[in-house]
Amino acid sequence: KRPSRQRPPTALHNLRRLMLGFDVSSHDSRRLIVEYTRYCQSLPPNDEDLVRWEDEVLTIFADVASLFGRQPGEGGSLTTGLSPEQYLLTYLRTVDSRGADLPGDFVALLRRALAHYEVRSLEPTPALRESLLWIFKSHHRADQQAVAVQAVLERRLANLDATGPGCPRFAAIVERIISVAQGRHSSLADLAREVHYRSFDRPAFERARASVYAEADRRLAALAMDPDGPDRASLVEALVECPQPLKKFLAPRLDVASPGMRRVILEVMVRRYYRIRTITAMTFDERASRSFARANLQHEGKPSEVVATHAAFGDLDAALLDAGTLPAGDRTDRTLEVHAWAEDGPGDAEATSESIRAALENAGFEGRFSRGVVAVAGPSEPGRVGIQYFTFRQAEDGFHEQRLYRGLHPMVAERLQIWRLSNFFVDRLPSVEDVYVFRGVARGNPKDERLFVIAEVREVTATRDESGRVIQAPELERMAMEAFTAIRRVQARRSPSERLHWNRVTLYVRRPLPLSRAEIEDVARRIGSGTDGLGLEKVVIRAVMPDPHTGKPADAVLSLSRPKGQSLVTRFSAPGEEPIRTLTDYKQKVLRMRQRGLAYPYEVVRMLTPAATAQSDLPPGEFIEYDLDLDGELRPVDRPYGQNKANIVVGLVRNVTPKYPEGMSRVILLGDPSKEVGSLAEPECARILAAMDLAERLRVPLEWFTLSAGAKISMESGTENMDWIARVLRRLIEFTQAGNEVNLIIMGINVGGQPYWNAEATMLMHTRGILVMTPEAAMVLTGKTALDYSGSVSAEDNHGIGGYEPIMGPNG
Template sequence: MPNFAAPWELEVHAVGGSVYHVKVNGQLIVVEYVSWGNEIIVQVGGSKYQMQIVQRANALQCELEGIPYMLPFDTGGMITAPSPSVVLTVNSHEGQKVKKGELLLTLEAMKMEMAVSAPEDGTVMRINVKAGEQVSAGQALVDFETVSQTQGKEDGDKTKAAAIDFSALAAHQKSKDSNAIAQQWAVLERNFYAAFTGFDFKKPAADLLAALDKFVQHHPGYRKEAANLVVKASMAFITVQKLFQSKERDVENTQSTDAHEYLMHYLLRRDDREKGLPPVFLEHLKEAIKLYPWADEKNYDLTTKALFHLYKASANTKATADLLRLSLLFLQTLFPSANEFGEPAEFTALLDQVIQVGHLSPSLVDAAVFARYDLVDRLHQEDLQKERQGQLAQVLSPVLSGGKADEVLKQEVIESGHQIVTYLVSLYDRSSPQAASILEIMAKRFNRDREIESSKLIESKGNLLYEVCSKQDGKVVKSYISILTEAEYFESLSWLQSVIKKDGDEFVECLLWVRRGTLADVAYVEQLAKNPLKVDLCSLGVVSTDAYVYHSFHYQNGNWEEDKRRQSFSSLRYRELHIERLENFNLELLYNSRHVHVMKLEAKTNAKDQRLFAFIEVPEPKFELNENQEIEAISQFEFSIQEAAKVLREQQARHKRSYFWNRIVAHLGHAHPLRIEQVGQYPERLIPLIQGLGLEKLVLYTRVLTKANKAVDTEVLVEDLSTHYTVRGRVPSPEVLAPLDPYTSKVVNALRLGSPYPYEVIGMLTKSDNKKFPNGRFTEYDIEVNAKGEQKTISVEGRAHGLNSSNVVFGRIVNETEDGQIFERILVLGDPTRDLGSLAEGECRRVMAALDMAEAEKLPMEWIPVSSGAAIDMNTGTENLDWTARVLRRLIEYTQQGGEINIIVAGINVGAQAYWNAEATMLMHTKGVLIMTETGAMVLTGKRALDFSGSVSAEDNIGIGGVERIMAPNGQAQFRARDISEAYQLLFRHYRFTSISSRRPYGTKLATLLALDA
């Protein structure tokens, strides 16, 4: 914007309500702009001004306090790209004088060339791109100066007009005056909060936090204000996410509806906007609108404006999630605990909500969990630990006194976590009267999972040893337990050899604990290596005041050596986590801490079968129950889960090939009376923590008290975490974990490709324990083709899953709801594990067979396609295009005759498959719906091919043909879903109102409470 010789550089940010931050030549001015019809009030620098703006031809007439100023429109001297494209040629150079219409450069987009010409006579000041460069829409290509601009400069030089001085209006960014500092903070606060409420902010968003951090470092008195700002921003983030992520149940409590659909209804109505919308959604909406105090609920224009900013805030989720993640880390640098800036319970509840809504950003979930632990739970755990140590001392006093101790107290000690071991080892003195009692407690604790038959104290050469005989799984076990000082340990261990005895098939183990001195771990290991014992297992625990480490030795092929499989595991923890079930795998310890161990598994018979298992011990869990007596939280468990998830993510990031079929295995100490029904919705609390880890299942080992107060070992399995979780309990399985079989290998390959495996989808729809979907049954069909090329459709019911010979699986599926509605349709699924689902004659024949079945039985066809398009290999080529054309024709005929095809795109669909999907669902006459998940894409040409040909693509196939950027905004996909489970919930809701068949041409009759009209 020129002012004779003085150019102005303006940068305007709307930062909330009617407040704007305007930078003029680097000077920041805070402007409040309020409009009432044609009259405008501007408040700046402590003064108010009346304005009126009237458009006049090619200029704006601005009247300020009655004085008119003309502002001519200006192109800005910049030529931009009209669309995403590639620069083919650059036909001009900097400093070149050109005439209007003269070619400056050439672009290409979608195989079409576009000429970029000079808009007027002028001079090329700067060229911002080079040949071959990809550019986005609106990107600056050329800085251009017209003849009139050049003349204006020359005239300005003659008049030597001075630049307007805005310093009197500018905010004092460097002043040390308290009022000026308060103004500086207000600017930073508005900039930061604007990002979370859908107003303007300058990217990268991390710069906003950097500015806050710098300010607080110079002004420590604002630490609490900074903390409160992070809390306020967190609440705004939660409110926006709750609105856009909510899935509300319909009035019959059947299937859920996406919040976008309700918002669209609300936006399109001027009257009765809330009519028919669910109360929970309206509650979320009202909370969201409260983020904008100026938005009166009764004012259509203001609430619509608020919704506009809410949509912007939702669109900025990726940036704000990362900003919030950094802010939570920043908060931990400001204060050591939450009670220094607020109420810990309220802050905990806030972070719990961040965890629940932050599932799209695992790193944000990690940050929220860690912030909760560091600012709240850590101090609570430390207090509990101190309290627990005091309790243990009180409990141990009568137990160690030598008299008759209460059996309940003894059991309490035996059930305690590893801190009791550290405490007992520190107390132990073989000359003390308590020595025998300490060894007895240690012996019974480390045999608590066995049936103890006898025990005795043995003294040999001044040393004490405790012997326990027990049974486990029908096997006789003899355990020898002793505690030594460092000096005693490094003396001869021959006395152990003279005492330890093995009879017959007994399993004999020796458990030693040594109080750590000044030596390194390797010295303790070498000492045991030099002194082989006549045992099946020797476990050595090296214990200090606040740490411990375990090493185990056994005989391997006749040699006494360290058992690396047991590295860092005590013998008890190894058994309670059932690690012995992994004997078919080689184990490599990747990480270990006090409560978490992460191991890499590699099948001994298949080097490609590699997985990550995280093992967690929660020695003394505290179960928090809600009003329905269902589990709300488990103390220490969530943080251990988060620690394990963080390590798993780090390991995944280090390898090009992701690990799948992983597990988290946890042992919860202390027997408890909880039942499987009390698990309730607790897994939903965990899913945001473990999302994206490639988990097969979560396994919990625990002991449940019966009504007779007997502890029963129980294994709880939380499965199907990626789509819908199921929870079941059983007696702990003794079966050895098997390597991947051919079927499971295909499931893992599909997961690695990010696509659904057909038989897993079928399983999801037919499992009787899946409460999200109606009960279902599936009958698989296939085709037979004779020598003449004639085909017939046959039932292959009973054929084992995964034995399909084609990339297309099809059959009849029926689901029945509890109220009697029956949804019957023909189901077609693409198999991504076979040539990426490519389409040849066999696949096309099966699709047409499915269409024939649907047409004959007047059933809708349901399609879960995954395909790389028409197959091209050494045996087939263009004839496959002929077959895909036949399918296209059949689809046209079927849909034009009233046939219905419903499609869920949950993977990559390329070429012919994308054409088929479009023909089946996008035309005016088609009845079916197209639902796309966040991992689905429809593209005519894949990213790699587009990049190779020099065409414009995106960062991946999702960017080219995904639902968020392309298919939903263009109106091609009618619905969007997070995953295939959510997509099916939408589809079943659609069927609830539309499903018909030849046996039920008018659908299923539903019960009603309304009386018939007379």
């Protein structure tokens, strides 16, 4: 055995220096990644020393980055108090205290990072101070480091077959990378999630699937021994009901099987694909060395027939000619299916489609078959079978492909309601079995581009603990993770500004869910926890589940969404039976705000006022919008959301709780960043003043969700805008001095006049309200861009200037 290298090779030694913050330019960092890639290509993928040094590079990145988390719990075990970054800044002001007044969890994070610089103690030595300097230099090179870490993880992902399942230590490293990268390095966070899933989660699921496939293999072997034996019906039924895809077992066997076994395989395929039809009769025919299965179907009172056969793909013309010699029967709606095997794999889809069309035309069916389906299967990569489906309809001028169904069987498409995508031009993207990924562009609106992922869940057995509590629904959760992984793979190839939003994942559960509604919600919430960074509109689970009123099984939909990206909302409803709608003007506004990391005010309203039937962390409520009439009076308005003219939304909100069944009412103000970044001028100030008058008249608090760029800068209304800002400021002081209450929720960047208002409304001795800063919030008199443009020295971003963690929280 080759002895282990104590010192890393130059390529990995330089990556290690990059992670430690030592002087490496951006140009040099790119060169280091190229050198690392070349070095890896010269070694076996599972080289022990290579893996060990890669783990150290990843660990240094995670350990240093964990000190700069901006949320409690980010990058470590801190779940209360300040963020790691704030504890680090506190420590730097009191290095001589040796961290005595800081939480033990943070001190452990600090020691772990310092250990990479050979510093084992918090004694205030020159070595300690120098290491702290390097830690800060490392943090300022985080973007360069993220690219290098991504290269390491991509190598691991590409060589999973060679390296095998990861060890628990690697799992912990990847989990920490996910934690520190989320929200800062989206592509890296997505890649780390995929590495974790494919290295640790998927193997556990695959072991469970392997036992199902082994049982299917035993049944096929029993049928091969005696295809027409007394157990034929029960064995075929068991294969039809197998909860996993069987195409890769069945397709390669057709051309080498006996005639009796070919009939069995064709019957199993037909019954599995056409399970949503009633099969009234099944007969078989033979033509030379080719078998045919003929099934009479009934659906909604309409009879039809399916003729299924097999062929090597190169022998497709002969198979079609043989099919043409079969008796036509008395049914006009006839489908011909050919299950073809290609030794070189399905090949180029366009070329394959054209060759199939030509073969169908040359067969001379002349109306004998209204539809032709060709499934081309073959080895696409080691250990996997690739399958491509092509569906053609016969018209007066010949056969034409139904492009919407390319890549999946038409019965699967019907079962999964692919027709609901008819409002979009769709392209099928590569994916694993039973997961169908489509990139959709709305007809007539090229800006409405999103991803639709549709997955079929074939098995719904739940795992319970000793007390009977559901701890997992393995197959449902596995398919959800596969769907999320597919989206992350697409998003990772796009820049952060080009990532798609308003994507949708739909999980069709084939069998009735053996869970109560409360248990289904618990499983759904576990699934929802893995949706961060996907740009999802919602996750839809369609299944037969208990009706809440009768308890009887009923077809229903459970939707999971995050209206503002934070609190998960679950909602049960009846299944939709219409095409998915393209984005309305309102939803396009929501989408634009999401892409900029901002909250659209009416989405906040939706979050604050869930329906009584919705499962939400907030109590049910209602919202009545107000606006100024022609006389300048604030009146209720009945209009669709998003029709506000000013950069602020005014209304009355009421929430009902068990303690207050009559409801808690507040006048509400919400800044609208979709219009001039929420800048303030006469229209906004007039509505704010009227809202205070309404709250005073109704004797209810004023609740204000603030997000504003401050006074509007305009050559037409410059000084007038400042006059209006001053009027609001004076009214706020008089309003609170009179005993009225203002509660502020800072949702994003507040600039200029808005922070003055915030302070006067909540921070004086006489005020009764509170001010809450969300993680995205900052209050600055002048924004970072303006400060940098003027030549000033400023923090790394607006949150560093006026965010809660670095400034507002520590300063009270």
